Amino acid sequence: MTKFTPFWWDGQPQFENTDEPPLSADIVIVGAGYTGLSAALTLSKSGKNVIVLDSEMIGFGASTRNGGMLGSGHKVSTDQAKKKYGEMIAEEIHKEANASLAFTSNLIIENKLDCEFQVCGRLRASWLPQDQVNMSDNLKKLKAIEHFNSNMISPDMMSNSIKTDLYFGGQFYQDHGSVHPRKFHYGLLKLALKAGVKVFGNRPVIKVTQLSKLKQSGFDVVTSNSTIQCKQVLMATNGYTRPNLSKYLSRRVLPVPSFVITTVDIGKDKVKSLLPGGHCIVETRKRYCYYRPTPCGKRIMLGTRAAMHSISAEEALPTLRKMLIEIFPSLADVEISHCWTGFTGFSFSQLPNLSNNKGIYSALGYCGNGVAMAPYLGHMAALKMLNPDQKVTIFEQTPLQTRPYYFGKPWFLPIASAYFRGFDILDYYRRKKSIKKV
Ligand SMILES: Cc1cc2nc3c(=O)[nH]c(=O)nc-3n(C[C@H](O)[C@H](O)[C@H](O)COP(=O)(O)OP(=O)(O)OC[C@H]3O[C@@H](n4cnc5c(N)ncnc54)[C@H](O)[C@@H]3O)c2cc1C
Numbered sequence: 001m002t003k004f005t006p007f008w009w010d011g012q013p014q015f016e017n018t019d020e021p022p023l024s025a026d027i028v029i030v031g032a033g034y035t036g037l038s039a040a041l042t043l044s045k046s047g048k049n050v051i052v053l054d055s056e057m058i059g060f061g062a063s064t065r066n067g068g069m070l071g072s073g074h075k076v077s078t079d080q081a082k083k084k085y086g087e088m089i090a091e092e093i094h095k096e097a098n099a100s101l102a103f104t105s106n107l108i109i110e111n112k113l114d115c116e117f118q119v120c121g122r123l124r125a126s127w128l129p130q131d132q133v134n135m136s137d138n139l140k141k142l143k144a145i146e147h148f149n150s151n152m153i154s155p156d157m158m159s160n161s162i163k164t165d166l167y168f169g170g171q172f173y174q175d176h177g178s179v180h181p182r183k184f185h186y187g188l189l190k191l192a193l194k195a196g197v198k199v200f201g202n203r204p205v206i207k208v209t210q211l212s213k214l215k216q217s218g219f220d221v222v223t224s225n226s227t228i229q230c231k232q233v234l235m236a237t238n239g240y241t242r243p244n245l246s247k248y249l250s251r252r253v254l255p256v257p258s259f260v261i262t263t264v265d266i267g268k269d270k271v272k273s274l275l276p277g278g279h280c281i282v283e284t285r286k287r288y289c290y291y292r293p294t295p296c297g298k299r300i301m302l303g304t305r306a307a308m309h310s311i312s313a314e315e316a317l318p319t320l321r322k323m324l325i326e327i328f329p330s331l332a333d334v335e336i337s338h339c340w341t342g343f344t345g346f347s348f349s350q351l352p353n354l355s356n357n358k359g360i361y362s363a364l365g366y367c368g369n370g371v372a373m374a375p376y377l378g379h380m381a382a383l384k385m386l387n388p389d390q391k392v393t394i395f396e397q398t399p400l401q402t403r404p405y406y407f408g409k410p411w412f413l414p415i416a417s418a419y420f421r422g423f424d425i426l427d428y429y430r431r432k433k434s435i436k437k438v
Contacts, residue, residue: 002337003337006064006065006340007294007301008181008182010338012183015058015199016057017058017199021223021226021228022228023228024230025049025229026048026231027040027233028051028219028221028230028232030205030235030245031054031238033061033062034185034374034375035363035370035377035378038376039236039378039379040052040378041191042378042379042382042383046386050198051228055202055204058189061237062344063181063184063370063374064181064182065260066342066371067260067290067292068180068181068301069178069290069292070104070176070179070371071101071173071176071177071371071372072098074351075350075368076093078090078138078145079138079141085398096394098146100372100375100376103372103376104372108184108187113187114183114187115179115187116178118295119174119176120280120292121173121174121175121176121177122172122282123170123173123280124281125167126169127168127284130434135284136152152169152171153170153171153172154169155167155169158170162274162277162279162281164327166326166327167283178292180295181371203223203224205221206244207221208245209222218232219359221233232359233359233360234362234363235249235360235364236364238253238343238374239253239256239344239346240255241253241255241345241364243407243408243409248357249357249364251406251408252347252401252402254346255343255344255410256345257309258341258343258344259304259307259313259340259341260302260341260342261302261303261324261336262302262336263300263324263335264336265337266300267298271293271299278293278297286424286427287323287424287427288304289302291324291327299337300328300331303320304319313340316341317336317339320339344370346368347398347401348401349365349399352364352366352367352377352398353396353400354384354393362381363377363381377395380393
């Protein structure tokens with residue numbers, strides 16, 4: 001029987017705090033995922049009195065639902081970034097992607113966080129021959145910016161990493177790794193609590209109001225049953241930002257669902273025979289499929305965009321299963337133990353952002369790449385709140401945008417689903433054509 005909750009939640013401890021939150025603090029952070037906890041840790045270590053509030057049980061959001069793939073990289077290529085922001089910003093965007101991976105890897109290592117961290121490498125597999133050409137071209141540009149531990153893998157070498165003949169080669173990222181996301185979140189939570197942060201679940205923030213128009217006057221953070229007065233506020237709600245919390249942010253961050261399955265235990269030998277490299281794999285196809293061995297090495301976990309709009313995990317299961325079997329036909333009779341979903345937060349620029357709107361800070365917009373970036377940007381948000389006049393990250397220069405007729409309810413995502421289904425068909429057609437040519 002398939003369970004429709006994250007595999008990562010099985011047998012893991014659940015933090016609870018039954019105390020009443022204090023009525024005041026220096027800083028209130030809304031959202032207790034990687035961003036909120038990492039920001040809270042840095043602020044608390046700098047002597048600030050910090051409260052973190054989450055509307056659900058602690059660890060409800062994407063931070064415990066993700067694929068656990070720890071890496072750098074953005075949805076936009078160097079050329080796209082150069083065209084939009086200019087050469088200098090494009091270079092910094094790439095450097096900070098690398099910096100985020102180094103930051104989060106160090107955070108885990110230095111604090112000995114028990115989260116099954118492995119530097120297993122990541123392979124980005126080419127769905128079309130042209131993808132291989134484009135990746136190789138982009139890689140040369142990235143290497144010209146700064147040292148980048150990545151190389152192209154030719155089609156004949158792919159079998160060292162994966163036993164399928166679906167792909168036309170790939171790009172390998174040596175420094176990328178994997179974690180058990182829920183354990184990583186719990187480790188970060190324990191660090192924050194130890195540093196003095198007060199964390200409360202089941203406390204939805206309903207409203208944040210400025211006490212007076214005067215700069216630095218402070219805020220009232222209103223929850224369903226109390227009001228906390230504070231000097232600064234950080235919104236760390238990413239894909240779970242809803243219009244009732246912030247009309248401004250919900251018009252600028254799209255909640256795009258991602259769906260994940262894990263197989264039942266198929267044994268280490270079987271997993272090794274399919275994924276001999278033990279890497280995390282992501283594809284270049286538009287549907288964006290990603291998979292990896294689970295930390296025990298006995299199951300395969302696969303995620304994909306079963307739909308752009310919110311459907312239930314039950315509805316998504318057949319699509320995910322079909323994708324798994326397409327890649328590994330020998331898993332056709334294998335049962336799926338878990339299937340779940342969660343929301344990623346997409347900015348319209350497809351880049352993360354740190355900003356301050358009317359005195360309220362926000363760090364979000366990771367576009368599905370937040371395991372390394374969210375703890376990093378949370379830390380950067382904390383540095384910004386400590387030194388508001390200093391520029392701390394290039395993601396202050398990737399402004400949040402909105403679109404006409406978008407008021408925070410993504411009415412167009414079902415249309416986008418149909419559009420991307422069209423793209424999928426086109427991807428298959430292009431592929432068939434290229435196979436004929438080869
Ligand atoms: C299925 C899935 C797979 C993914 N796989 C990967 C991956 O393999 N690698 C990778 O790099 N990234 C991945 N991601 C993305 C990554 O998980 C996120 O970018 C990251 O966890 C974001 O962290 P966060 O702290 O900003 O947000 P979240 O962890 O989503 O936390 C936001 C929190 O805000 C709370 N909240 C919302 N509104 C309120 C309110 N009004 N009051 C109080 N609290 C509120 C929510 O309850 C939630 O707990 C994946 C995401 C999903 C959903």
